[in-house]
Amino acid sequence: MIEIRNLYKSFDGNDVLRGIDLTIADGETVAIIGQSGCGKSVLLKHIIGLLRPDRGAVVVDGINMAEAKEKDIYRVRRNIGFLFQGSALFDSMTVLENVTLGLRENGERDKEKLARITLEKLALVGLRGIEKVMPADLSGGMRKRVALARSLATEPRYMFYDEPTTGLDPVTSDQIDALIEDLTAKLHVTSIIVTHDMFTVERIAKRVVFLHQGKVYFDGRPEDLTRSNDPINRQFLERYRLLA
Amino acid sequence: MFAEFGSASILAFRTASYTSSIPRDRRLVLEQMEHIGSDSLPLVLIIGLFTGMVSAWQAAYQFKGMIPYSFIGAAVSRAIFIELGPVLTALIIAGRVGASIAAEIGTMKVTEQIDALESMAISPIRYLALPRISAAVVMLPILVIFANIIALVGAFLVSNFYLDVSSKVFFESVQRFFFVKDVLGGLVKAVFFGAVTALIGVKVGFETTGGAQGVGNATIRAFVLSSAMILILDYTLWTVIF
Numbered sequence: 001m002i003e004i005r006n007l008y009k010s011f012d013g014n015d016v017l018r019g020i021d022l023t024i025a026d027g028e029t030v031a032i033i034g035q036s037g038c039g040k041s042v043l044l045k046h047i048i049g050l051l052r053p054d055r056g057a058v059v060v061d062g063i064n065m066a067e068a069k070e071k072d073i074y075r076v077r078r079n080i081g082f083l084f085q086g087s088a089l090f091d092s093m094t095v096l097e098n099v100t101l102g103l104r105e106n107g108e109r110d111k112e113k114l115a116r117i118t119l120e121k122l123a124l125v126g127l128r129g130i131e132k133v134m135p136a137d138l139s140g141g142m143r144k145r146v147a148l149a150r151s152l153a154t155e156p157r158y159m160f161y162d163e164p165t166t167g168l169d170p171v172t173s174d175q176i177d178a179l180i181e182d183l184t185a186k187l188h189v190t191s192i193i194v195t196h197d198m199f200t201v202e203r204i205a206k207r208v209v210f211l212h213q214g215k216v217y218f219d220g221r222p223e224d225l226t227r228s229n230d231p232i233n234r235q236f237l238e239r240y241r242l243l244a
Numbered sequence: 245m246f247a248e249f250g251s252a253s254i255l256a257f258r259t260a261s262y263t264s265s266i267p268r269d270r271r272l273v274l275e276q277m278e279h280i281g282s283d284s285l286p287l288v289l290i291i292g293l294f295t296g297m298v299s300a301w302q303a304a305y306q307f308k309g310m311i312p313y314s315f316i317g318a319a320v321s322r323a324i325f326i327e328l329g330p331v332l333t334a335l336i337i338a339g340r341v342g343a344s345i346a347a348e349i350g351t352m353k354v355t356e357q358i359d360a361l362e363s364m365a366i367s368p369i370r371y372l373a374l375p376r377i378s379a380a381v382v383m384l385p386i387l388v389i390f391a392n393i394i395a396l397v398g399a400f401l402v403s404n405f406y407l408d409v410s411s412k413v414f415f416e417s418v419q420r421f422f423f424v425k426d427v428l429g430g431l432v433k434a435v436f437f438g439a440v441t442a443l444i445g446v447k448v449g450f451e452t453t454g455g456a457q458g459v460g461n462a463t464i465r466a467f468v469l470s471s472a473m474i475l476i477l478d479y480t481l482w483t484v485i486f
Contacts (some may be wrong), residue, residue: 045359048362049362050363074365074367075365077362078365082360082363084356084359084360084363086355086356088356088360090360091351101364101366102365102366105364
């Protein structure tokens with residue numbers, strides 16, 4: 001379970017998070033939405049302990065990530081898979097080395113097992129035959145899929161997706177959405193998807209949290225948000241209504 | 245400046261706290277030893293050779309009319325062992341390796357690869373900093389030994405072919421004024437130069453922000469800082485060792 005209590009964070013005097021309160025139960029699929037720069041990714045990085053809050057607490061599985069020691073933070077992180085906005089594949093490693101890095105660092109040395117897991121995870125994201133390819137030789141969509149396979153390799157209980165469809169064309173975005181939807185159903189993990197793409201939200205999320213001016217402005221079901229008459233909610237959704 | 249020194253010290257201590265994981269991470273360390281050591285060797289040899297050659301000419305120019313050329317071997321070898329070998333090799337490594345460490349880690353920082361390591365419960369200090377710093381500490385003295393030998397060869401070639409100093413006279417002069425302390429002092433300096441060059445490269449890399457321009461700036465910053473630190477350390481260590 002993830003509990004965020006009264007979370008504040010500012011960068012160079014710019015208040016990004018201004019008192020976030022949020023609880024995410026095990027097994028939930030939650031989308032965090034909001035305008036660019038509203039603090040969605042910052043919130044996600046607090047949950048995984050990559051950023052430390054100015055004030056407040058982020059508690060994951062009973063560990064307060066704001067105050068925990070490095071070894072406790074790492075223990076929590078071993079249960080988390082994180083898909084970065086720009087994929088963040090290690091460009092000096094092959095696809096196989098990328099996918100298996102987490103396992104190798106956790107002491108797995110059996111090369112056959114590592115190769116088998118790589119093939120399994122790549123198949124799960126719809127890829128095959130690219131184990132020896134370098135990330136630079138992959139398309140944006142393929143890089144996202146490999147990054148997804150990498151984050152799944154350690155079989156995490158939590159999956160965090162940071163802007164999974166940003167920078168991808170509509171067709172590839174749909175494929176990534178379908179993939180996340182499929183994985184969420186298959187793996188029964190707790191999923192947090194940070195996005196400003198309402199198509200992703202409507203397709204995948206069971207719950208949506210709308211951040212506005214550093215606070216939780218809406219927290220509920222996606223269909224309730226889309227039916228909302230609140231002017232701020234409507235302003236955010238307008239573009240997607242027009243497109244629909 | 246004090247804040248910079250403080251954060252560099254913290255990084256050094258945090259890196260040192262992972263020293264026990266070197267056997268486990270030996271593959272990473274060996275890769276860096278190859279990058280820092282073997283890959284730098286041709287450049288170190290070329291620069292060492294010419295440094296030795298020009299040192300012989302310099303000594304001859306200063307000795308002319310005052311000191312016999314039979315002392316060139318002693319003068320040049322001591323200058324090479326104490327100063328030229330360690331300092332020039334360290335400056336080469338600062339340009340070639342320190343800057344590349346900053347660029348590599350800086351690129352990883354701005355493309356979220358460092359965050360990706362953290363998210364996978366892999367310490368970037370253990371995985372990135374430790375192999376680079378430990379490899380530099382080991383390889384720089386080895387490169388200095390090669391630089392010393394080739395520089396001495398260069399000095400001998402000039403002395404023998406252009407200054408009419410026979411090999412017997414040249415090497416007798418080297419031997420007569422040879423002190424183990426000179427060589428060891430130079431190697432001790434090289435250990436510090438290696439540590440500070442890699443440490444600055446890693447620190448600047450970890451602090452990189454702002455995309456491609458940030459990485460470019462990090463590269464320059466790493467080279468400038470490590471070059472300055474090598475010369476400051478050189479003076480400091482001279483007063484301690486000699």
